Amino acid sequence: MIDDILFACDFSPSSNQALAYGVDLVDRTGATLHFMHVKEVAMGPFVGGEPSPEAGQQKLKAQFAEHCQETLAPDDEHLSFVVERSGTVAPAIMQYAEVHEVDLIVMWTSS
Template identity: 40%
Template sequence: MYDAILVPTDGSRAADAAVAHAVELADRFDATLHALYVVDAGAYSLLEGEPGFVADALEREGEAAVSRVAAAADDVDLAVVESVVAGTAYREILAYADDHDVDLIVMGTHGRRGLDRYLLGSVTERVVRSASQPVLTVRHEEAAADEA
């Protein structure tokens, strides 16, 4: 059913929850797991100082995040493709999924509501609305518990 599963990560606990699901699904279907981190160019373009320094730090953060995905997949002996790219997060996720014939995208959600969600936007929501592939969203446990 699934040959290639994409799990975008930002290194957060919400992303880690999605990683666990993605690893389980990839293991069940003997699929290749793709771990993707997007260095958001907009996040540092307006900062004063040396933008290259910030970009390098974000790239190192991304490499660490995809390495954590690979380590989780290694526990069950899965093939993992690690990628760190620069751009706008949701656009890069969609492009990567299309370019690599991904069958499923597994993403975490922070569970933001109201003004926070409106002001901050949601990468996951944009991917869900725009992807041609199915998108499985995994809600972070703390976010769900906060609403109870």
């Protein structure tokens, strides 16, 4: 049974195409759709210019949720919005999926 679907979103045209698959699965299963955006940031003690991780993450999450609600989907109890700041995208997605016991990850790759 599919209860939780993670949609990894980067707002590219390809990513938007993959969203249709995620929404279709949610419609068919009644699962919760977790929209996730990972912002890659340089990590290390000598990196400047970015806000502190916590303050920056809260602002980024608010902007991401607003953008999703305006352009992708209306408010819905079956949606959640997640933003991570990480040095690399894939480990952040996998960590979220493991912690939240996500059943399926929907994302687009280009080759």
